[in-house]
Amino acid sequence: MIFKETKLNDAWIIIPEKREDIRGFFARTFCCEEFNKHALDATFVQCNTSFNKRKGTIRGMHYQAPPYEEIKLVRCTWGAIYDVIIDLRPESATYKQWVGVELNQQNLKSIYIPAGVAHGFQTLADNSEVFYQMSEFYHPEYARSVRWSDPVFNIEWPLPDIIISEKDSTHPDFRS
Numbered sequence: 001m002i003f004k005e006t007k008l009n010d011a012w013i014i015i016p017e018k019r020e021d022i023r024g025f026f027a028r029t030f031c032c033e034e035f036n037k038h039a040l041d042a043t044f045v046q047c048n049t050s051f052n053k054r055k056g057t058i059r060g061m062h063y064q065a066p067p068y069e070e071i072k073l074v075r076c077t078w079g080a081i082y083d084v085i086i087d088l089r090p091e092s093a094t095y096k097q098w099v100g101v102e103l104n105q106q107n108l109k110s111i112y113i114p115a116g117v118a119h120g121f122q123t124l125a126d127n128s129e130v131f132y133q134m135s136e137f138y139h140p141e142y143a144r145s146v147r148w149s150d151p152v153f154n155i156e157w158p159l160p161d162i163i164i165s166e167k168d169s170t171h172p173d174f175r176s
Helices: 032-037
Strands: 002-005 012-015 019-021 024-026 046-052 057-064 072-078 080-087 098-104 110-113 117-123 128-134 143-145
Touching (some): 046 057, 057 080, 072 080, 072 117
Antiparallel strands (some): 002 012, 012 110, 019 024, 057 143, 072 110, 080 098, 080 117
């Protein structure tokens, strides 16, 4: 596996190394030992799947507040997404900055999202499926979000036509 740092502190893109032959390929997408070599917490207690029918769907930008902050490892298992993370850690040198990366079924990339960082995505293809591993159990009373279109972050989404839930579209402006 190849670990590539992003411009956000402690956030990584993980790229599996495919072993291909006439049958297809084999690739390791997670290894606790390799995560530990990069000083990344690899303790995941919950896995979720998100299925998205339509291209242009936006989900996010979600995170959990202390004391239930969560690390996420996210991969697109079918279709394609533009995955976005925003650093919401006031003590971080990359506070309020964002990174976007395409995850899809061909590139097999994952994104490692540290605690205190909001996460969301826009689907780039119909019928896209996203697989999440989380380091913390879901606590609805600690669930938080920032609006996908908040001018504080000025995220550049790839598709202009969007589908979004009412809940995700109505979050107030971010306040630091």
